[in-house]
Every structure is written in structure tokens, then in C-alpha cells.
Amino acid sequence: MRANVTEYSLVAPPTLHEALRQLASDPELTPIAGGTELMVALSAGRLAQKTLLSLNHLRELRFIDAHDDTIILGAGATFTDIRRHEAIAEDLPLLTQAASWTGSIANQNRGTLGGNIVNASPAADTPPALLAYGATLTLISAAGTRSIPYSMFHLGYKQTALAPGELLYSVSVPRRWPGYRSYIRKVGTRNAQAISKVAIAALARVENSTIRDLRIGTASLRETPTRCGATERALTGQVLTPATLSTLVAAARAALGTEARPIDDIRSTARYRAAVAANLVEEFLGQLAG
Ligand SMILES: Cc1cc2nc3c(=O)[nH]c(=O)nc-3n(C[C@H](O)[C@H](O)[C@H](O)COP(=O)(O)OP(=O)(O)OC[C@H]3O[C@@H](n4cnc5c(N)ncnc54)[C@H](O)[C@@H]3O)c2cc1C
Numbered sequence: 001m002r003a004n005v006t007e008y009s010l011v012a013p014p015t016l017h018e019a020l021r022q023l024a025s026d027p028e029l030t031p032i033a034g035g036t037e038l039m040v041a042l043s044a045g046r047l048a049q050k051t052l053l054s055l056n057h058l059r060e061l062r063f064i065d066a067h068d069d070t071i072i073l074g075a076g077a078t079f080t081d082i083r084r085h086e087a088i089a090e091d092l093p094l095l096t097q098a099a100s101w102t103g104s105i106a107n108q109n110r111g112t113l114g115g116n117i118v119n120a121s122p123a124a125d126t127p128p129a130l131l132a133y134g135a136t137l138t139l140i141s142a143a144g145t146r147s148i149p150y151s152m153f154h155l156g157y158k159q160t161a162l163a164p165g166e167l168l169y170s171v172s173v174p175r176r177w178p179g180y181r182s183y184i185r186k187v188g189t190r191n192a193q194a195i196s197k198v199a200i201a202a203l204a205r206v207e208n209s210t211i212r213d214l215r216i217g218t219a220s221l222r223e224t225p226t227r228c229g230a231t232e233r234a235l236t237g238q239v240l241t242p243a244t245l246s247t248l249v250a251a252a253r254a255a256l257g258t259e260a261r262p263i264d265d266i267r268s269t270a271r272y273r274a275a276v277a278a279n280l281v282e283e284f285l286g287q288l289a290g
Contacts, residue, residue, distance in 0.1 A: 003045040012054040016061065016140075019053060020167065024142035027164035029053040033061075033076060034110040036103070037119045061114070061169070064088070071175050075114025075168040083108060091175040094129035094184045094201045101125060101186055104193050114168045117150075120158045120224070121195075123267070125186065127154075127225030128201035131217030132182075133173045140169035147172075154224035179205045180213075183284040187276050189267070196220055197268035200280045206288055209241050220268075221260045221277055231255040231281065245289045252285060253278045 011029070013019040023029050030049040032038050033056055041047040055061055061076030066087040073082065082088055082099035089096045102108055102116070102125045116126045117137070127150075135150040139162060150171070153161050162168065184201040188194030199219040205212045214236050216228040234255035238248055262273035 003042050003047065005042070008042065008047075008050050008052065010052045010054055012057060016058050019055065019058065020140065020142040020165075023053060023167065024165045026051075031055050031118075031167060033112040033115045034078065036107050036111040037115055055114075055167070062112075066175070069174060069176055070172050073113055073171045073173070075112060075117075075170060077113050079103075079108035079111055079113070079116075080105075082113065087175070091177070092129070092133060092173055094132060094182055094203070095126065095173065097184050098125045098129045098186075098201065101192065113171060117153070117171070118160060118162065118168050120154055120160050122157070122222065122224055122226075123195050123197075123199075123220045124225065125196065125199065125219070128199050128217035128219050129184065130171065130173065131225060131227045132201045132203050132215045133177075134215070135174075136172045138169045138172065139163075139166045141166040145169060151227055157223040177203060179207070181206070181288060183280075183287065185280050185283070186219075187280070195267060198262070198273045198276050198280070200277065200284070202281075202284050204284070204288055206240060209239050211235050211238050211240055211288070216281065218260075218277065220273055221262050223261070223263075226259075228256060228259055230259040235285075240285065240289050242289050245285060248289075249282045249285055252281045256281060 013022055030052050032052045032054055061074045063074040064077050064085050065072045079099040079102045116124050130150050136147050137150050137153055138145050138147045180203045182203050186196045186199040188196050196219050202216040204214045214232045216232055218226050218228055231252055234251045240248055256278050260274050262270040264270050
């Protein structure tokens with residue numbers, strides 16, 4: 001059933017400080033940034049919360065600051081802001097690519113990094129890259145700020161570490177990856193404007209044919225965006241050459257099988273997702289070996 005919009009109200013505090021104060025006094029207020037998730041839910045009559053707290057106009061949340069070792073993105077940075085940022089394109093290409101294939105241009109102009117993270121879809125586009133890069137989140141409330149590794153933010157399906165009264169403030173991403181090679185693929189129904197059936201973003205440092213570090217972030221392989229620790233451990237320290245490639249691919253497939261928990265849903269089947277994820281890891285290993 002379509003929603004009756006007159007049942008909803010929206011408050012738009014002029015500053016972040018005032019937004020946090022209002023959220024502290026009424027934790028039921030629902031933050032809305034670009035609205036590309038929430039307005040779809042509202043329009044479809046699926047948005048239970050009736051009072052929205054607008055963040056969209058808050059300049060304090062919309063920034064990208066490039067420092068020597070990190071790039072810090074405000075939660076209100078849009079996909080377009082990310083896609084067009086030169087330092088991100090230079091040092092964090094996985095993030096640029098993820099932002100570039102999120103939805104349509106209209107989505108990218110409006111949708112925010114904060115909304116993508118807090119919406120907590122296991123299929124969202126930026127989380128695999130943020131997991132591979134080891135991003136840290138800063139959360140903010142009227143009581144102050146705290147930082148947590150992004151890998152600890154998703155507690156379960158659509159459950160996050162945000163406490164009542166807290167907002168996501170920023171995302172800090174280490175930008176120096178000397179000697180790393182990167183890989184990212186999103187597999188969906190179409191090449192553009194499709195939610196992923198499965199996606200992988202990965203980084204690897206290979207020295208003297210030995211895998212020294214491997215970081216694999218995935219979407220749609222579990223109930224939350226997930227880093228594949230078992231697969232990483234199975235491959236790290238191994239010698240990767242064209243001669244050992246098939247052995248390592250077998251080890252990767254076995255390890256991935258122990259940690260992937262894909263589901264059947266309207267977009268795909270668990271079997272397809274598991275098979276494609278293993279193929280993508282194999283593709284990355286093949287590139288590294290080559
Ligand atoms: C047609 C269409 C195509 C899409 N395609 C893709 C796609 O390809 N890939 C993809 O990943 N997503 C896609 N999306 C989903 C959506 O565009 C993204 O998830 C986007 O990043 C949401 O950001 P937003 O600012 O619009 O979030 P909103 O809708 O404003 O909010 C989403 C959630 O985040 C919360 N929130 C937002 N900001 C904060 C904050 N700072 N602190 C605390 N909570 C916050 C809100 O309360 C809400 O729960 C698509 C959506 C549509 C409608």
C-alpha cells in the first residue's frame with residue numbers, strides 16, 4: 001500500500017550540533033541523508049518511523065579531507081563527490097570504482113556514503129572496498145565521538161553498532177598502499193544500475209612470488225558485508241607462481257567455502273553466489289600470478 005505522506009514530518013536543524021541535541025532528546029527520530037533508501041521505503045508504505053531528521057543540508061557532514069596517510073570522508077559525501085575526488089582515484093581506486101557503479105547518476109548525486117554504510121545492506125557497493133582498505137568509522141552523538149573499525153560495525157543483518165542518539169560522522173581510510181595490487185568486481189543482472197548478486201574488492205602485496213598480505217572484502221556472501229579472514233589466512237605466506245596457481249586456487253576455494261554463507265533471494269541463489277565468489281577469487285589470483 002502506498003504511504004500517506006501527510007502522516008510523516010521532517011525536522012531540519014540548521015547545524016550538526018542542533019541535530020545531535022534533537023536526536024538525544026528523541027532517539028526515535030530517523031536520520032535521512034540523500035533519502036535514496038528511505039524515500040523508496042516511504043513511498044512503498046514500508047517506513048514505520050514517521051518523524052525524519054534531515055542531514056542532507058548539513059555542510060559539516062559533507063567533506064572529503066586528504067591527509068598524508070588517510071583520506072577522511074564525511075558521512076554526507078555523495079557518490080559523485082567520491083567519484084570525482086582526485087586523491088581517492090589515485091590512492092583508493094577500489095572506492096572510486098564502487099562509487100562509480102552505484103545506481104544511476106541521479107543516485108550518485110544524491111546518495112551518501114553514510115547512508116550506504118548505515119543502511120547496512122549486505123549487497124551495498126562501498127563496504128567491500130572499505131573492508132579491504134581497513135576503514136575506521138567515527139560515530140558522533142551529543143555526548144561526543146568514538147571511533148571503531150568498520151569491520152566491527154555490522155553486528156547482524158541490518159544491525160549496526162550505532163547506539164541510540166548516534167550518527168555516523170566520518171569514514172577514515174588509510175591511503176598508502178605501496179606495492180599492493182587491487183581487484184574489484186561486481187556481478188549483477190546488468191553491468192549498470194543493478195544491485196550486486198555478489199561483489200569482491202581485494203588488495204594483495206606479493207613479494208618475491210610470496211603473498212605477504214591479502215585483504216578481501218565481499219558483498220552478498222553473508223548477512224553483513226564481510227572480510228574473508230579464512231581465505232586470507234589460507235593464502236598469506238604461500239608462494240604464488242603460474243606453477244602453484246592451481247594449488248592455491250583449490251586452497252582458496254576450500255577456505256572460502258568454510259566462511260561464505262550466501263542466501264537465496266530475489267536477485268540470485270546461494271549456489272550461484274558461492275560459485276561466482278570463488279571464480280572471482282580465482283580471477284584475482286590468476287592476475288597476481290601473471
Ligand atoms: C534506483 C536505486 C538504485 C540503487 N542502486 C544501488 C547500488 O547499485 N548500490 C548500492 O550500494 N546502493 C544502491 N541503492 C541504494 C542507495 O542509493 C544507497 O544505499 C545510498 O548510499 C543511500 O544513501 P542515502 O544518503 O540516500 O541514504 P538514506 O536513504 O538517507 O538513509 C539510509 C539509511 O541510513 C541512515 N543514515 C543516513 N545517513 C546517516 C548518518 N550520517 N548517520 C546515521 N544514520 C544515517 C538512515 O537513517 C537510513 O537508515 C540504490 C537505490 C535506488 C533507489
